Every structure is written in C-alpha cells, then in structure tokens.
Amino acid sequence: MKLILYLFLPVLILLFSCSVKSKEDLLEKWKSEIVDTERAFAEMAQKEGIQKAFMNYAAEDVVVLRKNTILKGKEALGEYYKNSGTGTEEVSLTWKPDFVDVAASGDLGYTYGKFLYSITDSTGNIQKTEGIFHTVWKKQADGTWRFVWD
Numbered sequence: 001m002k003l004i005l006y007l008f009l010p011v012l013i014l015l016f017s018c019s020v021k022s023k024e025d026l027l028e029k030w031k032s033e034i035v036d037t038e039r040a041f042a043e044m045a046q047k048e049g050i051q052k053a054f055m056n057y058a059a060e061d062v063v064v065l066r067k068n069t070i071l072k073g074k075e076a077l078g079e080y081y082k083n084s085g086t087g088t089e090e091v092s093l094t095w096k097p098d099f100v101d102v103a104a105s106g107d108l109g110y111t112y113g114k115f116l117y118s119i120t121d122s123t124g125n126i127q128k129t130e131g132i133f134h135t136v137w138k139k140q141a142d143g144t145w146r147f148v149w150d
Contacts, residue, residue: 023104030102034109034137037145038097050093051081059138059146090120095133109137109145 037057045053055078058064064071064080071077095115102109117129136149 026106027102027104030106030109030139031100034102034111034145035097035100037137038100038111038135041147042095045093050091054150055081057147058150059140059148062146062148062150064150089122092116092118092120097135107139109139111135111137 041053041057044056058074058077060074062074062077064077066080071080093115096113097111098113100109100111112132112134115131115133119127135147137145138148140146
C-alpha cells in the first residue's frame with residue numbers, strides 16, 4: 001500500500017501543479033485579450049471618432065452613465081450620440097488602461113486608467129477634462145470582448 005502511495009503522490013502533485021499553471025496562463029491570456037481590446041477601442045476613437053468606437057465595442061446589453069443619466073442598451077447609446085452633436089467643436093478622447101483583472105470563469109473583466117477629453121471650439125480655445133475611467137468587459141459568444149459598463 002505504501003508503494004502505491006509513493007508512486008501516485010508525485011503524479012498527483014504534478015497533475016495539480018499543471019492544472020494551477022494552466023489556469024494562471026488562461027487568466028493572463030484573458031487579461032491580455034481585454035487590454036488589447038481596450039487599446040484597439042481607444043485607437044479607433046482617435047482615428048475614426050468617439051461615436052463609432054463606442055458603438056463598435058459596446059455589447060448589446062451595455063449600460064453607460066452619461067451626464068448623470070443611465071443609458072441601457074446599445075440602441076439607447078446610439079440615440080445619445082445621435083442627439084449630442086458637437087457642432088463646430090473638435091473633440092478628442094484618449095485613454096489607456098493602467099490595470100486589468102478578469103474573473104476566474106473568464107467571462108467578465110474590468111479595466112481602469114486615466115483619460116483625457118479635449119474640446120477645441122471654432123476660435124481655437126481648448127477645454128480639457130482629465131479623469132479616471134472604469135470599464136467592465138464581457139466575453140461574447142463569438143469570443144470577442146465587448147464593454148457592458150462604462
């Protein structure tokens with residue numbers, strides 16, 4: 001009996017340590033996917049506009065807080081952008097995630113970091129707003145990450 005225990009104990013330890021390592025690898029993979037998605041999102045906002053980027057990366061069941069109002073769903077977010085034209089102002093939004101974490105299940109994650117929102121009016125005056133963003137990401141059925149809270 002002792003011989004069987006001595007033979008199987010190292011095998012069990014090896015299997016357990018491989019399982020833990022593979023879970024850590026998965027968590028790091030998911031975190032990397034989220035950060036890559038966040039960076040692509042920010043890049044799209046710079047190159048193609050804020051509205052297009054937000055509509056592209058929002059999940060159908062997105063919830064956003066804008067001007068002290070909760071907007072529920074991608075359709076409501078689209079209406080918000082449709083009705084909030086900037087007129088003659090030039091708008092810029094930049095951000096970068098400073099932190100990312102993901103649930104052990106791999107279906108939800110979040111990021112936070114600093115953002116800079118700038119508006120240049122028709123006379124060239126620039127107004128800047130700096131702050132902290134927090135985004136919750138949800139893995140979609142197709143394997144992509146879309147934000148569900150911003």
